[in-house]
Amino acid sequence: MLPEHTLASTSLGGQVLGSGRVKADISLEEEADLFEIVVTAENGTKRTYKILLERDEAALPPSESECSKPSAFTDIAGHWGETSIIKASCRGIVQGYSDSSFGPDRRVSRAEFTVMLAGLFQWEGAETALLFGDMAGKNHWAKQAIAQAAAFGIVSGYPDGNFRPEATITRAEMAVMIAKALKLPTDTDLPTAFADHADISAWARGAVASIHQLGIIIGRSDNRFVPGGAATRAEAAVMLLRIAEIKKK
Structure with missing residues (x-):
């Protein structure tokens, strides 16, 4: 004074x-x-x-440190996932399209979700040549993220050797990718507690159980997981924010 x-x-x-x-x-x-x-x-x-x-970003309340600016996306105003989409965008986890839209209700492709995970985990190094038959030698927009995810064992191709980057990712595939990225147990004998447990393939049951216990993913109506169902881009943004909170702890 x-x-x-x-x-x-x-x-x-x-x-x-x-x-x-x-x-x-x-x-x-x-x-x-x-x-x-x-x-x-x-x-x-x-x-x-x-x-x-x-x-000091860490000392600020979430509403200030994550994002306080109006959304630049033209199609999320009033959407149930608006707040989460804005926060995920501010953290660099999700991005919009060239026309400034986000497409909150669009289905997420395998390439898109891989890029979202890369934005969240900020993978560095471990990049390798893509050996997937449908991506080898191609300059795909998600090539770097997919290559890194493959090198870390987070993604794999189909039995035919292809990755199918533009195919819609299923909820089961998404669960496995998340569990591997977080290094969570993926044992096939873990109970999932979902009513459609029997419909979840053995290769995904452990991952589904692990991320469900952490509250990353929840069931749909009648406590069903719907393993073959698709997730929207808004749903993916919400899940990735939940992962971000877990990573903080």
Whole structure:
């Protein structure tokens, strides 16, 4: 606190704030801002103090640290997943299309969900050449994310050796990818607690049980998992945000 001398003054960024006790509201325009405070004593002596203020994202409430700007997507206003889509977009987990739409009710393709996972987990290195028959030698837009996911053992192709990037991802496939990315148990003997447990393929049951226990994925009507069903882009955004919260802990 500065001494209370009536002839003393203080200025911030060249703007005189007044004398005596000084209070000012400061807005951070960037991630870090350097401020100069000049204190002029009664005898005219000046001293300059430099203060570096940095924004601590972790200390801010989620609504401020994740995103406080209006959505740039043109088709999510009023949608049940609007808030989650905005948060996921601000975190770099999901992206929209070139026409500024998000397509919240569109089905998620295998390539799209792989890219979403890559945006969440920020994979680095471990990239390998794509050996999938339908992607080898092609410059697919999701090539890097798919290559990294394959190198980490998170995705695999079909028995015919293809990846089918544009095919709609099933809820069972999504569950397995999530479980592998989080290094969760995928033992086939884990109970899933879903009414349609018998419809879940053995290769997916452990993964479904693991992510269900964490609340990442929930059932649909009548407590059914619907393993062969598709997920929408809005549903995927919600699930990925749940994963992000788990990763924080």
